[in-house]
Amino acid sequence: MTDPVRTCEGGDVTDLWTVLRQNTSARIGLGRVGDSLPTTRVLEFAAAHAAARDAVHHPLDVDALVAAIEPLGLGTPSVVASQASDRSEYLRRPDLGRQPTHDFSVEPADADIGIVLADGLSPIALTEHAAGVVGAIKDVLAPQYSIATPVIATQARVALGDHIGAAQKVGTLIVVIGERPGLSVADSVGIYLTHLPRPGRADSERNCISNIHPPGGQSYVGAARVVAALVEGARALGRSGVDLKDTSRTLAE
Numbered sequence: 001m002t003d004p005v006r007t008c009e010g011g012d013v014t015d016l017w018t019v020l021r022q023n024t025s026a027r028i029g030l031g032r033v034g035d036s037l038p039t040t041r042v043l044e045f046a047a048a049h050a051a052a053r054d055a056v057h058h059p060l061d062v063d064a065l066v067a068a069i070e071p072l073g074l075g076t077p078s079v080v081a082s083q084a085s086d087r088s089e090y091l092r093r094p095d096l097g098r099q100p101t102h103d104f105s106v107e108p109a110d111a112d113i114g115i116v117l118a119d120g121l122s123p124i125a126l127t128e129h130a131a132g133v134v135g136a137i138k139d140v141l142a143p144q145y146s147i148a149t150p151v152i153a154t155q156a157r158v159a160l161g162d163h164i165g166a167a168q169k170v171g172t173l174i175v176v177i178g179e180r181p182g183l184s185v186a187d188s189v190g191i192y193l194t195h196l197p198r199p200g201r202a203d204s205e206r207n208c209i210s211n212i213h214p215p216g217g218q219s220y221v222g223a224a225r226v227v228a229a230l231v232e233g234a235r236a237l238g239r240s241g242v243d244l245k246d247t248s249r250t251l252a253e
Contacts, residue, residue: 025184025216045183052181057087060123060154068131069117072138075149077117080104080164084155097157106167109148113141113231114170114197118156122178125187129212129220133176133189136224141231158192158206165197172231172240173197179210188213191223195234195244205241207234 017029030041037045062079069077083099084090090097115137117130134150141147151164158175165173175192182188190210194201209226211217229248234240 027184048183048186051186052183055122055124055178055181055186056091058124059087060119060152061127062152062154065117065127065130065152068127069134069150069152072131072135074115074134074138074147077150077152078106079152079154080106080156080160082153082155082157082160087155090155094157097155098159100160100163104163104167106151106164109168109170111148111168112145112171113147114161114165114168114173115147115150116153116156116161116164116173116175117150118153118158118160118175118177120156120158120177120190121180122187122189125178125181125189125213126176128187129189129214130176132214132220133191133212133223136220137174137227140224140228145231158203159199159201161192162194162197162199162201165194166199171196172234174227185211185213185217188217191227193227193230193234193240195238195240202241205239207240207244207246 017031021028031038033039066077081101082090083096083101084093115134117126117134119126138147148168148170151168153160153164156177158177161173161175173194175194177190177192179188179190188210189212190208191212193207194205207230209218209223212220212223214220226246226248229246230240230244233244233247237244
């Protein structure tokens, strides 16, 4: 295999992967100096690792998120916390992140669609992308469906949304959640769709749209189109999950 990095006279290094690297955030063509990575790549890795740790541990600014969602015209979000008391317990006890606190309460909405904004493993991602995602979802769904006021969930796993959706009495629940940070992207959100949410739903009864982080990942509008197709399919099928397929590309043709 041809060495992608060529060392020239005088110590200059010509990286033949530069053009390819401009088109992806993947860690490709890292090269080598002797038996080790080049110092630049080592420093890039350390910076990416630090960014991932920051994304996990940075607390969600709930007030700022409420202020970002209110102008969308869906009402003032309420806030629900999981039984995980802090970030440390949230990371050690995923089961607590799936359960609401014992005094949990949200108002019934009797709407077609419910939206939960969960901090998940990247509160930074939710802060950055939540308003854009919810705005795009509203644009594609509001003309046809009623949408409940969004609920913000802290120290939350996806299944916490089942409790919220059941209490709101919504037909289909959309959970927008900060995804587990990687070493290339630390600010990506995912969407989990559950039809007729209720506590005890299995992960196989959900549909997921991941890697939403424009401009490098899925766009808000693109993700919203998939959500619209899944909502339509779930309502026709009467369920979500492994039996529900994404028909957004077919509908666009």
